Amino acid sequence: MPMKISLALGPRQPLSRQTAWGCFTTNLAMPGFGSLVAGRISGYPQAALMMVGLVVSVLGAVRLFSWYAANASHLQDTGDPIAYFQQMWLVMRWALLGLGLFGLGWLWALLTSLAILSEAKKTEAGGVPPRLH
Numbered sequence: 001m002p003m004k005i006s007l008a009l010g011p012r013q014p015l016s017r018q019t020a021w022g023c024f025t026t027n028l029a030m031p032g033f034g035s036l037v038a039g040r041i042s043g044y045p046q047a048a049l050m051m052v053g054l055v056v057s058v059l060g061a062v063r064l065f066s067w068y069a070a071n072a073s074h075l076q077d078t079g080d081p082i083a084y085f086q087q088m089w090l091v092m093r094w095a096l097l098g099l100g101l102f103g104l105g106w107l108w109a110l111l112t113s114l115a116i117l118s119e120a121k122k123t124e125a126g127g128v129p130p131r132l133h
Contacts, residue, residue, distance in 0.1 A: 012039035020120035024113040031102075031109035038116045046112065049105030057098025067091045 015023070015038060026034030032047025071087070 009036065009039055009041060014123040015116065015120045017117075017120045017124055020117045023116050027109040027113040028106075031105045035109060035112045035116070038112075040112055040116070042108070042112055046105045046109045049101050049108070053098045053100070053102030053105060055098070057095050057102060060092070060095030060098050064088075064091050064095055 020038070023034035023038040026037060027046075028034075030047070031050040032043040032045070035043030035046055037043075068088075068091075
């Protein structure tokens with residue numbers, strides 16, 4: 001029988017601080033995936049922003065490097081640096097857009113991670129017995 005894979009989130013459970021830190025570090029490396037582990041639906045758009053940003057920035061960088069390799073000799077002979085930067089901007093903007101999308105997903109995941117840590121701290125603080133003197 002084939003294994004079924006589901007992207008549906010289960011019910012949100014209270015997290016331990018250790019699990020919350022695991023979600024935090026996962027979100028730093030792969031934005032959105034730590035949020036999904038914590039049961040947050042916001043992980044889906046965070047992961048989508050990260051993936052789209054990664055693809056757009058890689059394709060933009062490949063386009064930029066191939067454009068530069070084809071035009072490097074012509075650009076260095078140009079006496080007008082404004083024209084050089086204008087031409088480079090037209091090619092570079094897609095790579096920068098991809099970096100911006102990735103950064104937006106990463107910042108959103110970071111904020112979600114901080115909320116997860118805060119929630120885990122409150123959950124554990126309520127379950128700790130008082131200290132005996």
